[in-house]
Amino acid sequence: MKYRPLLKLKKGMILGQDVLNGSGKVLMKEHRILDEEAIRNLEEWGFPGVYIDDSFTESIEIDTVIRPQIQAEALKLISNMYTTPQDKIVEKEKDKTVEEEEKRIRDMVQDIVGDITSDGDVMYNLLNLKNYDEYVYYHTLYVTMMSVHIGIRLGLSRDELNDLATAGLLHDIGRKFVDGHLQELKRPLAPEEMREIRRHVEEGTEFVGSNFHFSKDVVKAIQDHHENFDGTGYPNRLKGDKISIYARILHVADVYDALITKKPYRSEFRPADAMEYLMASDGQEFDPDIIQLFVDWVAVYPVGSEVRLSNGQTAIVEENYPHFPLRPRVRVVETGEEMDLRSDMSALSVVIVEMVKGDLFSSEMHDF
Numbered sequence: 001m002k003y004r005p006l007l008k009l010k011k012g013m014i015l016g017q018d019v020l021n022g023s024g025k026v027l028m029k030e031h032r033i034l035d036e037e038a039i040r041n042l043e044e045w046g047f048p049g050v051y052i053d054d055s056f057t058e059s060i061e062i063d064t065v066i067r068p069q070i071q072a073e074a075l076k077l078i079s080n081m082y083t084t085p086q087d088k089i090v091e092k093e094k095d096k097t098v099e100e101e102e103k104r105i106r107d108m109v110q111d112i113v114g115d116i117t118s119d120g121d122v123m124y125n126l127l128n129l130k131n132y133d134e135y136v137y138y139h140t141l142y143v144t145m146m147s148v149h150i151g152i153r154l155g156l157s158r159d160e161l162n163d164l165a166t167a168g169l170l171h172d173i174g175r176k177f178v179d180g181h182l183q184e185l186k187r188p189l190a191p192e193e194m195r196e197i198r199r200h201v202e203e204g205t206e207f208v209g210s211n212f213h214f215s216k217d218v219v220k221a222i223q224d225h226h227e228n229f230d231g232t233g234y235p236n237r238l239k240g241d242k243i244s245i246y247a248r249i250l251h252v253a254d255v256y257d258a259l260i261t262k263k264p265y266r267s268e269f270r271p272a273d274a275m276e277y278l279m280a281s282d283g284q285e286f287d288p289d290i291i292q293l294f295v296d297w298v299a300v301y302p303v304g305s306e307v308r309l310s311n312g313q314t315a316i317v318e319e320n321y322p323h324f325p326l327r328p329r330v331r332v333v334e335t336g337e338e339m340d341l342r343s344d345m346s347a348l349s350v351v352i353v354e355m356v357k358g359d360l361f362s363s364e365m366h367d368f
């Protein structure tokens, strides 16, 4: 399987994976042969690209991080959580939904953390396949998966990973209680609109803290997820280790995933460029130790992506090695030969120049 940006899709290509909407519903089945209408639909739905099956990349398997059906169920749970109208504080005797919701979240967290911990020592290799209309649901899931992946490398216990995943699923739940139309604007926000959006932190903290029985650490993580390491974040301008460790992880995953996501008003960053941005802000926005784990364990050239090499050839990434983010094993498109950039002597002078993208690179920064 390989990843194809939308603009490089052609009639006759075969879809390698189900395409899901933000609520986990299948919009297009895997193995479908793409025709003009299907390509037009993918474009309309706002997907940046899809995985394609072909004989050249048949042996390349994409690690979905969690099982596809768990992914679909998680999207459904998240979209329900974020859309069901709820009062900020629910009277528990009258309303069983909060209790049921808490159980559903706890069960989902077990599934997500279970799947990721059973994966072993692998790089995080997911490319973003979100559409922008329901961006927030995919975003929430991807931030959660990436955070758990990093939490494992940090040596967190299973209980701690569960708390981290819970905070991941709920970190932006306060968006329910801020002006909805602001979140749908297809342009960068004005300062006063930004202030309104930022209230989602207080709203989310209060909602989770007063309605659920999750640990205090989960609530603190939600409260701190926009704090910056150097004390310039919000809402409390906390610094360094005063910021919850879960929040320090979520903050990096949140910004990274926002950058690599296509927005209606700007195209997505390539993962390598997003990683550059993180590294440039380490010690300021982000905890340097967390950034180091990201660099070592999150693939900037995920498996299946097409890259341009310094020798003029193009190649598909086959495997990534932890700690060697820029030296994956690749298969050269022009010759079919395999090249291990980490260990082949003949490949020592070859570097990856860039990921092949169907869109113009944008230098605009993330929104909030």
Ligand SMILES: [Fe+2]
Pocket (backbone or CB within 6 Å): 171, 172, 200, 225, 226
């Ligand atoms: Fe947030």
